[in-house]
Amino acid sequence: MLLENLSYVEVEGYLSEKDVVLIPIGSTEQHSPYGLIGTDFITAEAIAREVGKRMDILVAPTITYGMSQHHMGFPGTVTLSPETLISLIKDVVNSFLEHGFRRIIFINGHGGNINAVNTAFEQLKYENKKGIFQIISWFLLPEVQEMEKMIFGDKNGYHATPSEVSITKYLRPEAFQTKPSSEREEIEKIETYWPLNKEEFKKVYPDGRMNSAPWLAKEKYGKLIMEEAVRILEEKIKKIVKMEIL
Ligand code: NI
Numbered sequence: 001m002l003l004e005n006l007s008y009v010e011v012e013g014y015l016s017e018k019d020v021v022l023i024p025i026g027s028t029e030q031h032s033p034y035g036l037i038g039t040d041f042i043t044a045e046a047i048a049r050e051v052g053k054r055m056d057i058l059v060a061p062t063i064t065y066g067m068s069q070h071h072m073g074f075p076g077t078v079t080l081s082p083e084t085l086i087s088l089i090k091d092v093v094n095s096f097l098e099h100g101f102r103r104i105i106f107i108n109g110h111g112g113n114i115n116a117v118n119t120a121f122e123q124l125k126y127e128n129k130k131g132i133f134q135i136i137s138w139f140l141l142p143e144v145q146e147m148e149k150m151i152f153g154d155k156n157g158y159h160a161t162p163s164e165v166s167i168t169k170y171l172r173p174e175a176f177q178t179k180p181s182s183e184r185e186e187i188e189k190i191e192t193y194w195p196l197n198k199e200e201f202k203k204v205y206p207d208g209r210m211n212s213a214p215w216l217a218k219e220k221y222g223k224l225i226m227e228e229a230v231r232i233l234e235e236k237i238k239k240i241v242k243m244e245i246l
Contacts, residue, residue: 001014001020001052001053001055001057001058001059001062001117002058002059003048003058003061004060004061004185005221006030006057006058010190011086014058015099015100015198016119017102018057018058018241019100019101019238020057020058020100020101020102020103020105020237020241021058021059021060021103021104021105021118022048022051022052022057022058022059022060022105022106022107023047023048023060023062023063023104023105023106023107023239024044024047024048024049024059024060024062024063024106024107024109024130025041025044025062025063025066025106025107025108025109025110025132026030026038026039026040026041026042026043026045026062026063026064026066026070026109026110026113027038027040027041027046027064027065027066027067027068027071027079027109027110027113028041028064028065028066028076028077028078028163028226029066029068029071029074029076029077029078029079029110029159030071030074030075030076030077030161030208031159031160031164031165031208031214032159032207032208032209032212032214032216033042033180033207033208034160034161034179034180034209034214034217035076035160035179035214035217036165036168036172036175036201037076037163038064038168039062039109039160039164039168040066040109040110040164041062041064041066041109041110041138041243042109042152042167042168042171042172043109043138043151043168043171043226044062044064044107044108044109044110044138045109046069046167046171046226047107047138047167047226047228047229047230047233048062048111049076050226050230051234051237052232054230054234055234055237055238057237057241059168059235060092060096062094063088063092063106065079065080065111066077066080066085066112067079067080067081067082067085067110067112067113067116067167068080068081068110068112069081069112069198069203069213070093070195070196070197070198070200070201071197071198071199071208072111072198073151073198073201075120079144079177082115082116082119084197085113085116085117086097086119086120087115087120088096088115088119088191089106089116089120090120090123090124090148093120093121093124093131093133094124094129097129097130101131101246102130102131102132103120103132103134103241103245104131104132105129105132105133105134105135105136105240106135106136106236107136107137107138107233108135108136108137108138109137109138109164110137111137111139111140111158111159113135114135114137116219116228117130117135118135121133121134121135125147127225130245131242131245132240132245134209134240136236138197138229138235139161139163139164139194139229139233141228141229142208142227143228143231143232144163144228144232147224147225147228148163148225151163151221151225152216152221154211155212155213155216156212156213157187157188157209157210157212158211158212159205159209159210159212160207160208160209160210160212160214161212161214162212162213162215162216162217162221163221163222163225164221165214165218165222165230166217166221167222167226168222169217169218169219169222170219170220170222170223170226171222172232173219177180181215182215183215183216184215185214186214187209187211187212187223188211189211190204190205190210190211192204206239223227
């Protein structure tokens, strides 16, 4: 059930039975020459929408920009500052709260968003807002990571991972016609500090990958990994829906 396709009358009907909404959030940032700039929001959106469909719960429009400052050395990347992202999350949550939503769950596709989103939740709680505010990052679910390890071994890395690239390949195969098909044998294992600014990031990760082998991505892996993420998210959200709001 997509919020964007409903009328306010239908939303009133939904709220008379349920108070949960899923909000996909990702980023618009480089994912190496092998992956799509929209990777993080395309994956989060598809996973959230599939969960929403199976559970018959509302999915809000996707937040397609995130905190991507360290990727700004690569064209096409668009970033919000952490302050902007905190304000954006607060405004979105407050809007849903005002109409009676109480379980507001962000399905996240980008690691750089996590700190700011949690800070927004803490600030909302400090302002005595009633409800359950959660961010669930599909790529950090232990069951998903286990599957990724089985498929890609130690070549998944941290950014432009073959897992996320596989999911986008499964969802948008046509976008990969123009991406390089060359494969490399070795991947660099780089140890560095964090956070990095855009120049530091480019120095350590010149083509935008972070210890990953995105050329290993395949549609069939994307289907498997997405299915596992959806399955685990369903379990987690079922628990949140049953939780008592204090
Ligand atoms: Ni990503």
